[in-house]
Amino acid sequence: MPKPDESVLARRSEIVARLKALVPGEGVIADPDALRVYESDGLTAYRTVPLAAVLPSTVAEVSAVLRCCRELGVKVVPRGAGTSLSGGALPLADGIILGLGKFNRILDIDFDNRCAVVQPGVTNLAISDAVAHRDFYYAPDPSSQIACTIGGNVAENSGGVHCLKYGVTTNNILGLEIVLTDGEVVRIGGKHMDGEGYDLLGLLAGSEGLLGVITEVTVRILKKPATARALLLGFPSNESAGDCVAAVIAAGIIPGGMEMMDRPAIAATEAFVHAGYPLDVEALLIVELDGPEAEVDHLLVRVEAIARERGATTVRASADEAERLRFWAGRKAAFPAVGRISPDYYCMDGTIPRKRLPAVLKRMAELSLHYGLGVANVFHAGDGNLHPLVLYDANKPGELERAEAFGSDILRLCVEVGGVLTGEHGVGVEKRDLMGTMFGEEDLNQQQRVKCAFDPDGLLNPGKVFPTLHRCAELGRVHIHGGRLRFPDLPRF
Amino acid sequence: MTLRPRDVPDLLDAVRSASDSRAPLEIVGAGTKRGLGRPVTGHALDVTAFTGIESYEPEELVLTARAGTPLAEIEARLIQAGQQLAFEPPDYGPLYGQSRGRQTLGGVLACNLAGPRRLTAGAARDHFLGFAAVSGRGECFKAGGRVVKNVTGYDLSKLLAGSHGTLAVLTEVTIKVLPAPETVATALLPGLSSEAAFAAMRDALASPCDVSGAAHLPAALACSMPPREGQAATVLRLEGPPPSVDARIASLRTALGPDRSFELLGPGESAALWSSIRDAAPFAATPTLPLWRLALPPAAFARVASEIAERLDARWFADWGGGRLWVELAHEGEDAGAAVVRMAAQRASGHAVLIRASKDLRARVPVFDPGTDAMAALTRRLKDSFDPHRILNPGRMYEGV
Numbered sequence: 001m002p003k004p005d006e007s008v009l010a011r012r013s014e015i016v017a018r019l020k021a022l023v024p025g026e027g028v029i030a031d032p033d034a035l036r037v038y039e040s041d042g043l044t045a046y047r048t049v050p051l052a053a054v055l056p057s058t059v060a061e062v063s064a065v066l067r068c069c070r071e072l073g074v075k076v077v078p079r080g081a082g083t084s085l086s087g088g089a090l091p092l093a094d095g096i097i098l099g100l101g102k103f104n105r106i107l108d109i110d111f112d113n114r115c116a117v118v119q120p121g122v123t124n125l126a127i128s129d130a131v132a133h134r135d136f137y138y139a140p141d142p143s144s145q146i147a148c149t150i151g152g153n154v155a156e157n158s159g160g161v162h163c164l165k166y167g168v169t170t171n172n173i174l175g176l177e178i179v180l181t182d183g184e185v186v187r188i189g190g191k192h193m194d195g196e197g198y199d200l201l202g203l204l205a206g207s208e209g210l211l212g213v214i215t216e217v218t219v220r221i222l223k224k225p226a227t228a229r230a231l232l233l234g235f236p237s238n239e240s241a242g243d244c245v246a247a248v249i250a251a252g253i254i255p256g257g258m259e260m261m262d263r264p265a266i267a268a269t270e271a272f273v274h275a276g277y278p279l280d281v282e283a284l285l286i287v288e289l290d291g292p293e294a295e296v297d298h299l300l301v302r303v304e305a306i307a308r309e310r311g312a313t314t315v316r317a318s319a320d321e322a323e324r325l326r327f328w329a330g331r332k333a334a335f336p337a338v339g340r341i342s343p344d345y346y347c348m349d350g351t352i353p354r355k356r357l358p359a360v361l362k363r364m365a366e367l368s369l370h371y372g373l374g375v376a377n378v379f380h381a382g383d384g385n386l387h388p389l390v391l392y393d394a395n396k397p398g399e400l401e402r403a404e405a406f407g408s409d410i411l412r413l414c415v416e417v418g419g420v421l422t423g424e425h426g427v428g429v430e431k432r433d434l435m436g437t438m439f440g441e442e443d444l445n446q447q448q449r450v451k452c453a454f455d456p457d458g459l460l461n462p463g464k465v466f467p468t469l470h471r472c473a474e475l476g477r478v479h480i481h482g483g484r485l486r487f488p489d490l491p492r493f
Numbered sequence: 494m495t496l497r498p499r500d501v502p503d504l505l506d507a508v509r510s511a512s513d514s515r516a517p518l519e520i521v522g523a524g525t526k527r528g529l530g531r532p533v534t535g536h537a538l539d540v541t542a543f544t545g546i547e548s549y550e551p552e553e554l555v556l557t558a559r560a561g562t563p564l565a566e567i568e569a570r571l572i573q574a575g576q577q578l579a580f581e582p583p584d585y586g587p588l589y590g591q592s593r594g595r596q597t598l599g600g601v602l603a604c605n606l607a608g609p610r611r612l613t614a615g616a617a618r619d620h621f622l623g624f625a626a627v628s629g630r631g632e633c634f635k636a637g638g639r640v641v642k643n644v645t646g647y648d649l650s651k652l653l654a655g656s657h658g659t660l661a662v663l664t665e666v667t668i669k670v671l672p673a674p675e676t677v678a679t680a681l682l683p684g685l686s687s688e689a690a691f692a693a694m695r696d697a698l699a700s701p702c703d704v705s706g707a708a709h710l711p712a713a714l715a716c717s718m719p720p721r722e723g724q725a726a727t728v729l730r731l732e733g734p735p736p737s738v739d740a741r742i743a744s745l746r747t748a749l750g751p752d753r754s755f756e757l758l759g760p761g762e763s764a765a766l767w768s769s770i771r772d773a774a775p776f777a778a779t780p781t782l783p784l785w786r787l788a789l790p791p792a793a794f795a796r797v798a799s800e801i802a803e804r805l806d807a808r809w810f811a812d813w814g815g816g817r818l819w820v821e822l823a824h825e826g827e828d829a830g831a832a833v834v835r836m837a838a839q840r841a842s843g844h845a846v847l848i849r850a851s852k853d854l855r856a857r858v859p860v861f862d863p864g865t866d867a868m869a870a871l872t873r874r875l876k877d878s879f880d881p882h883r884i885l886n887p888g889r890m891y892e893g894v
Contacts, residue, residue: 110790110792111699112695112791112792113790113791113792114698114699114791115790134699135701136699156644157644157648159642163642164641164642167615167619168642168644170619170648170651171615171619180867180871184867185867186865186867186868186871187865188868190790190842190843191790191842192788192789192790192816192842192843192844193611193616193788193813193816193817194605194607194611194616194618194655194788195788195844196788196844196846196861196862196864196868197655197861197862197864197868197872197890197891198652198655198656198871198872198875199605199618199651199652199654199655199656200652200868200871201651202618202648202650202651202652202654203647203648203649203651203652205648205651206644206647206648207647207648223698223699223700223701224701225701226701226744246552247552249551249552249554249672250551250552250574252575252576252672252673252675253672254671254672291701291703291733291737292701292702292703292737292740292741292744293740294736294737294739294740294741295733295734295736295737295740295741297736298734298736298737299734351638351640351641351642351643352640353550353553353555353639353640354552354553355550355552355553380642383640383641383642384553384640384641384642385642418639418640419638419640420638420640420643420645421645422643422644422645423640423642423643423644424642424644425644426644427644427645427646431645435645435646438638438645438646439635439636439646440634440635442632442633442634443634443635443636443646444646445632445634446628446632446634446636446649446878446879447636447646447647447649449878449879450647450649450652450875450878451647452874452878453871453874453875453877453878454871454874465646476877476878476881478512478630478881478882479630479631480513481509481510481512481513481631
């Protein structure tokens, strides 16, 4: 992380006093013990106690806090529920945490326009719950949906198991209200589709809290599918399971969800939740088909046939809703299940072209031997998003470092085979230093210039996403090329 | 003067020369949408040499092509594999008196086009996975990736989609492709008022029938579209495997109730109808009349349409369940009806784009909604970050940007 600014640390009590004047009551936390709550997010290997935590409850307060921080040169790390797996909400010693937890109200549910207007601290699941009485729901469903907030989902452009068919956050939001570092409140989009001018909605989604602080979100809500059934498919090899996934898609079928687990993940989850997974297979697929009943029945037969052709040794369709949920119970508990067989695990999140899966898993097994650490794989097979869980014990000296090195090698491998560093967890601090494997200097400079357009002083969540920070003035310079150009006859003015 | 770079080094040189000499460039692919946006004065930068599909892997659901590749070439390749661009890119060429079928993939993305399936499949932006481009700084850069799921770095594909060439010149793009539906049917409810049409579309879209198109054509327009004459037509599209479509026709009847019975159009008639809705085809016969495209909260469309029609001589139809309203005016007048149309859109918390008007009018009347001062300032700063000397399509969207 960037070295803490001593001059800011020295002014701590003045800064806290100024913030207390802006956010009354218990809205400013400065007690070191109380601040420990905020020292890390879902990526617990990294911890820093922030300068202070500020918990505003109105947009006017957010605006005033940001203006004040800009005036005082204090960095700001926005935070929702703190479930980021990439360290997106990791605090800075010389910066405040801006917690949006008090923004927890659903402001408007509009069934006529099929949308809901919510504050950023509302949890993902609470939105679906609020519209469930009319059989509507909010589609993106990250595993942490019971805790994670919609503001954080927008910042990280969160996905989930159903996103191949229903899209990720960016495809499911219509409007935002954001506050810029100068305190300016900007409204983007609304209840209509496709906003005016540049697509700032699309830019903010996945910007990891580096561009603006989100204070309101308008999300699309969808009618729940009439029915859903899941297929449990066991395969003797990762190759045959991978082939099956490709064949399903080649047959023109986009399942609501298509998840894969490798042998270590199957064993861990079965031992934990007893979902009825076969233990004599190398790879397990859960294929969920949803929609009108006639369609689901029709496609189920087709997917079963495809699976058998590709050598599936287990083919089971859920007979009822209880069984469907049982099929999913194992997959959804995969992380805690792995947590039972290993003191610690490190969850990775690369995406690869699906056809490279067998090769990637093979290489991963070699790396596992090399580092002497186990790995279990769960995989959003439909979209190529891989979640290797590297098993380690933080109490054994050197294991965390080895797990991190193993993880970095996996992500480099993803990029090498034509994939990307992160499919849904974000870059944060975790993958920041690997950005150079995917992007060149000019690519990253252009991204940072976009940051400068929003935050010229670099005060919002610095140290995340970009491996090297440049000053905006330096990035803004334009080269004069002169001479040796192929179109020298362009008229000069 | 027209510059026609043969390759990326050529293009870099062209942009760098323009940057050094502050000479504006108008990026031109097939040129079918030169009438969309404010007029740009500058040398034409012809990007049609950047053509060809680089890789297409149906099972990976991605296609990478050079930005100047004709869309028709891409769609022909996709059909062979039973796939399509799910956002149903419209062809606006005929609205500007151009022949159809000529536009490039880059043009479709730069203008963030979307067809009737916007409701369920999204717009061009939602399928634009990554790109390589040359910025107005004369730098090659890339963003995004070649896989369908990716959050590595800012999603600059979204920013470039709909930027109308004002930020960078796209050279290579990767898009998401999806299976094409096996069959299609359309439910047609004749003779509904706008309010009743909205209620029917709303109820259909709030049913679990997976309606993938919902439009309302008033009587004045229905006559120029297949298949009904003289009567308003509210149309709902169902797509998918045949057994599914059949079952959903039945459940749609239940969802709409006995008082809202409908006729069925088969695959052939459906395809013709929805491509005509997609392209706003009824307005192609009158290429000199001003044409507006409004984005609205769907429930507001009937009110907005009647507000406009009360004050101006207008023909209109609604798509996206009411979320998109097309309005053509019978006279250009002082401001192409901008004051009336924009006020009606803004009162409904929506916005309006002047899709078609004479060059003179497009220079005088804002084509895109100017937005708030804060938004305009952000827009200028973003423009600066990509194109500080304002040489790429300057003024296409906003004066001075």
